[in-house]
Amino acid sequence: MRVLVLGGDGFCGWPTALHLSARGWDVTVVDNLSRRNIDNELEVSSLTPIRPIGERIAAWKEISGREIGFQNLTLGKEFDRFVALLKDEKPDAIVHFAEQRAAPYSMKSARHKLYTVDNNLNATNHVLAAMVESGLDIHLAHLGTMGVYGYATAGLTIPEGYLTVTVETDRGPVEQEILFPPNPASIYHMTKTQDALLFQFYAKNDGVRITDLHQGIVWGTQTEETRQDERLINRFDYDGDYGTVLNRFLMQAAVDHPLTVHGSGGQTRAFIHIQDTVRCIELALKNAPKQGERVKILNQMTESHRVRDLARMIAEMTGAEIANVPNPRQEADENELVVANDQFRDLGLKPITLAQGLLDEVTDVARRYADRADLSKVPCVSHWNAAREQAARDQTGARVTRLETRQAS
Amino acid sequence: MRVLVLGGDGFCGWPTALHLSARGWDVTVVDNLSRRNIDNELEVSSLTPIRPIGERIAAWKEISGREIGFQNLTLGKEFDRFVALLKDEKPDAIVHFAEQRAAPYSMKSARHKLYTVDNNLNATNHVLAAMVESGLDIHLAHLGTMGVYGYATAGLTIPEGYLTVTVETDRGPVEQEILFPPNPASIYHMTKTQDALLFQFYAKNDGVRITDLHQGIVWGTQTEETRQDERLINRFDYDGDYGTVLNRFLMQAAVDHPLTVHGSGGQTRAFIHIQDTVRCIELALKNAPKQGERVKILNQMTESHRVRDLARMIAEMTGAEIANVPNPRQEADENELVVANDQFRDLGLKPITLAQGLLDEVTDVARRYADRADLSKVPCVSHWNAAREQAARDQTGARVTRLETRQAS
Numbered sequence: 134m135r136v137l138v139l140g141g142d143g144f145c146g147w148p149t150a151l152h153l154s155a156r157g158w159d160v161t162v163v164d165n166l167s168r169r170n171i172d173n174e175l176e177v178s179s180l181t182p183i184r185p186i187g188e189r190i191a192a193w194k195e196i197s198g199r200e201i202g203f204q205n206l207t208l209g210k211e212f213d214r215f216v217a218l219l220k221d222e223k224p225d226a227i228v229h230f231a232e233q234r235a236a237p238y239s240m241k242s243a244r245h246k247l248y249t250v251d252n253n254l255n256a257t258n259h260v261l262a263a264m265v266e267s268g269l270d271i272h273l274a275h276l277g278t279m280g281v282y283g284y285a286t287a288g289l290t291i292p293e294g295y296l297t298v299t300v301e302t303d304r305g306p307v308e309q310e311i312l313f314p315p316n317p318a319s320i321y322h323m324t325k326t327q328d329a330l331l332f333q334f335y336a337k338n339d340g341v342r343i344t345d346l347h348q349g350i351v352w353g354t355q356t357e358e359t360r361q362d363e364r365l366i367n368r369f370d371y372d373g374d375y376g377t378v379l380n381r382f383l384m385q386a387a388v389d390h391p392l393t394v395h396g397s398g399g400q401t402r403a404f405i406h407i408q409d410t411v412r413c414i415e416l417a418l419k420n421a422p423k424q425g426e427r428v429k430i431l432n433q434m435t436e437s438h439r440v441r442d443l444a445r446m447i448a449e450m451t452g453a454e455i456a457n458v459p460n461p462r463q464e465a466d467e468n469e470l471v472v473a474n475d476q477f478r479d480l481g482l483k484p485i486t487l488a489q490g491l492l493d494e495v496t497d498v499a500r501r502y503a504d505r506a507d508l509s510k511v512p513c514v515s516h517w518n519a520a521r522e523q524a525a526r527d528q529t530g531a532r533v534t535r536l537e538t539r540q541a542s
Numbered sequence: 543m544r545v546l547v548l549g550g551d552g553f554c555g556w557p558t559a560l561h562l563s564a565r566g567w568d569v570t571v572v573d574n575l576s577r578r579n580i581d582n583e584l585e586v587s588s589l590t591p592i593r594p595i596g597e598r599i600a601a602w603k604e605i606s607g608r609e610i611g612f613q614n615l616t617l618g619k620e621f622d623r624f625v626a627l628l629k630d631e632k633p634d635a636i637v638h639f640a641e642q643r644a645a646p647y648s649m650k651s652a653r654h655k656l657y658t659v660d661n662n663l664n665a666t667n668h669v670l671a672a673m674v675e676s677g678l679d680i681h682l683a684h685l686g687t688m689g690v691y692g693y694a695t696a697g698l699t700i701p702e703g704y705l706t707v708t709v710e711t712d713r714g715p716v717e718q719e720i721l722f723p724p725n726p727a728s729i730y731h732m733t734k735t736q737d738a739l740l741f742q743f744y745a746k747n748d749g750v751r752i753t754d755l756h757q758g759i760v761w762g763t764q765t766e767e768t769r770q771d772e773r774l775i776n777r778f779d780y781d782g783d784y785g786t787v788l789n790r791f792l793m794q795a796a797v798d799h800p801l802t803v804h805g806s807g808g809q810t811r812a813f814i815h816i817q818d819t820v821r822c823i824e825l826a827l828k829n830a831p832k833q834g835e836r837v838k839i840l841n842q843m844t845e846s847h848r849v850r851d852l853a854r855m856i857a858e859m860t861g862a863e864i865a866n867v868p869n870p871r872q873e874a875d876e877n878e879l880v881v882a883n884d885q886f887r888d889l890g891l892k893p894i895t896l897a898q899g900l901l902d903e904v905t906d907v908a909r910r911y912a913d914r915a916d917l918s919k920v921p922c923v924s925h926w927n928a929a930r931e932q933a934a935r936d937q938t939g940a941r942v943t944r945l946e947t948r949q950a951s
């Protein structure tokens with residue numbers, strides 16, 4: 134079986150490429166290395182010493198004996214090259230990770246908003262239009278986010294993509310199943326809700342077979358394969374734009390810095406370990422929808438926690454302090470989140486929990502590579518709007534300066 | 543009051559610019575003339591002899607004494623120039639017509655799908671991001687379409703943008719008002735449902751004041767202003783891509799060609815006269831939402847008809863025959879459509895009906911300029927997918943040839 138891994142040089146894409154290659158898939162990575170260029174722009178780099186894509190692929194060949202192909206190609210710009218690649222490779226499946234994926238980066242400035250919308254929507258539309266153009270029957274698995282479930286009403290278990298609602302009509306109440314009504318919290322999340330409309334359309338109009346994986350925040354760094362050699366090591370982002378809340382806490386704890394909780398920390402988030410991500414993707418590929426079926430949507434997450442509880446968990450493991458700082462995001466300070474993930478559980482997923490895996494991250498990753506960290510990059514400096522920026526300036530001017538002085542000393 | 547009319551060289555935009563200018567608004571048109579370039583690509587032109595934008599504006603100055611500004615600028619590409627324009631002009635309002643607006647054109651080929659998504663989404667996102675970047679409080683009125691109401695359940699009067707639904711939760715049923723669940727019928731319509739998510743986000747995150755006008759098919763050619771001088775004449779599209787169903791019937795009737803009805807003609811569509819369009823826009827500008835208000839959505843249409851009833855109406859007026867041809871669109875052959883338009887009625891709109899206005903179109907436009915028509919351009923040759931294309935080839939090869947022979951003779 135042949136598979137293209139779009140965005141296969143990234144945090145989720147690289148371990149997915151290795152996982153599938155190790156299990157006998159014929160893998161080609163498509164990536165324009167834009168994520169590495171963004172590291173240059175932000176003047177940060179992965180905490181872990183990731184190698185260039187060519188070296189990664191050569192090391193994998195050496196260790197496993199398996200070839201992974203690579204195409205440096207910008208999805209959303211180079212349509213003809215991508216169609217030609219499909220016709221050459223005739224893949225059975227495509228896994229699509231190739232989008233700008235950081236909410237804070239998408240809110241950093243006007244230019245970042247424009248880039249995120251342009252990159253993500255054109256990438257997804259080009260992939261779909263190219264699949265139709267190729268005339269091949271290919272299954273597309275795309276990575277979406279839990280952040281598309283905007284109207285998370287209290288008492289509602291978040292369903293898998295579709296919601297049953299009742300509508301009043303002149304002929305009495307009618308039940309309908311609709312795409313979960315989106316109410317995205319950032320430009321980045323919004324592009325995923327716009328992707329969902331692309332999927333709905335191409336599935337209906339062209340019979341394209343699509344699985345959309347609504348993924349929680351991915352934590353953990355290594356998988357079975359990336360652990361085999363340091364040249365295969367996976368990316369660990371800890372900066373205020375790309376570092377997820379958990380990674381930033383881990384980094385802060387490793388260098389004895391207080392864990393900076395946004396607002397009250399009452400925001401509830403869904404999580405999944407990177408090892409479970411790659412397993413879920415394999416399960417999704419093995420259980421593709423049939424032609425003519427509507428878009429198959431699965432919630433790819435294994436547990437939910439409030440941010441302040443995560444901070445406490447890590448504080449207890451490491452002895453770190455906790456500091457509350459103003460929230461740069463335009464969001465409610467407290468929310469509930471109960472999520473259905475029956476489909477992956479039914480397919481046999483046995484998750485790695487935070488309680489089991491978190492300590493490894495502290496010792497094997499955060500402490501081990503702590504000397505590579507630039508701590509000035511940990512705070513989130515992208516604000517959702519002018520009011521949030523002002524609030525941060527008013528309330529923390531003093532404290533931020535204090536923390537920075539302390540780090541410097 | 544200052545207003546920018548984005549797409550102000552187009553079919554709706556030009557009469558809007560004149561209507562507002564005549565009523566004392568200080569108008570600047572922003573347009574990249576892409577619509578005229580598409581006419582070149584399709585090798586067609588407006589049935590009516592529209593003049594270059596410079597000549598139009600000069601003629602208006604001569605006739606009315608009023609100045610209209612013009613900027614040739616591509617929205618979605620030239621962000622900095624657009625921000626600078628906002629800062630210079632400090633408009634009170636922006637009317638946004640600047641999108642690729644033909645469903646058949648959006649389905650013509652892969653390249654047309656890519657262009658429509660890229661052009662429409664980047665244009666709208668650039669406009670919104672620039673408004674935030676400018677720091678000015680501007681009201682944006684955007685033109686959407688009735689085609690966003692996908693799940694038009696039998697018995698449901700299509701509400702104005704928002705739908706009240708009941709959701710079952712662990713704590714009992716909960717009522718929610720959501721954006722009407724989209725189920726768009728073409729790439730073009732899909733971009734409008736994606737625009738709706740952009741509006742929702744920028745209104746919520748940045749307090750941008752937005753009105754989204756869900757417009758029916760616009761018919762009629764002239765308004766009070768465009769009628770004053772032939773140099774001000776409005777565009778009349780009759781080709782298979784840009785010509786709406788009504789214009790293609792009018793054109794066919796004018797040259798004694800059978801009216802080509804797609805499928806059974808049971809598709810129900812909503813309509814509005816161009817004179818009412820420009821009035822509605824003025825009403826929308828005078829009744830802007832307040833800051834912090836959610837997106838204000840109005841249905842801008844005045845009557846609904848089945849396509850076969852329109853054909854009959856025109857056949858009776860003109861003596862034309864009716865011919866049923868296979869439908870190139872992927873859609874149901876029959877649908878109901880009952881639409882609420884209370885908001886514009888409450889604001890005092892007194893619509894021009896098809897029954898009153900259609901004969902003028904036949905005599906003043908279609909017959910008058912009939913010698914300018916290229917009849918080979920009337921049939922719709924853009925198919926929604928391979929199956930629809932094949933069906934058209936199988937079923938009408940013979941008939942299409944017959945009709946063409948007849949036209950030629």
Ligand SMILES: NC(=O)c1ccc[n+]([C@@H]2O[C@H](COP(=O)([O-])OP(=O)(O)OC[C@H]3O[C@@H](n4cnc5c(N)ncnc54)[C@H](O)[C@@H]3O)[C@@H](O)[C@H]2O)c1
Nearest residue numbers: 140142143144145165166167168208230231234276348351
């Ligand atoms: N990391 C998470 O916690 C998480 C959570 C939920 C969903 N996701 C989704 O999973 C996917 C992958 O996330 P990630 O963390 O691996 O991100 P990443 O930024 O590490 O990887 C994305 C990769 O795609 C490439 N890319 C981006 N745009 C491209 C384009 N136009 N053409 C070619 N290549 C392009 C980048 O160079 C990068 O290597 C994203 O779609 C993301 O939204 C991630």
Ligand SMILES: NC(=O)c1ccc[n+]([C@@H]2O[C@H](COP(=O)([O-])OP(=O)(O)OC[C@H]3O[C@@H](n4cnc5c(N)ncnc54)[C@H](O)[C@@H]3O)[C@@H](O)[C@H]2O)c1
Nearest residue numbers: 549551552553554574575576577616617639640643685760
């Ligand atoms: N005509 C209808 O029946 C109808 C019905 C419902 C909604 N609408 C909506 O109303 C709007 C106007 O429709 P129309 O019939 O006047 O279309 P049109 O094609 O005649 O006019 C659109 C104008 O926008 C310009 N334009 C397009 N993309 C641009 C860009 N990126 N930068 C600058 N200028 C750009 C074009 O050159 C053109 O002059 C569209 O958004 C359309 O979807 C129209």
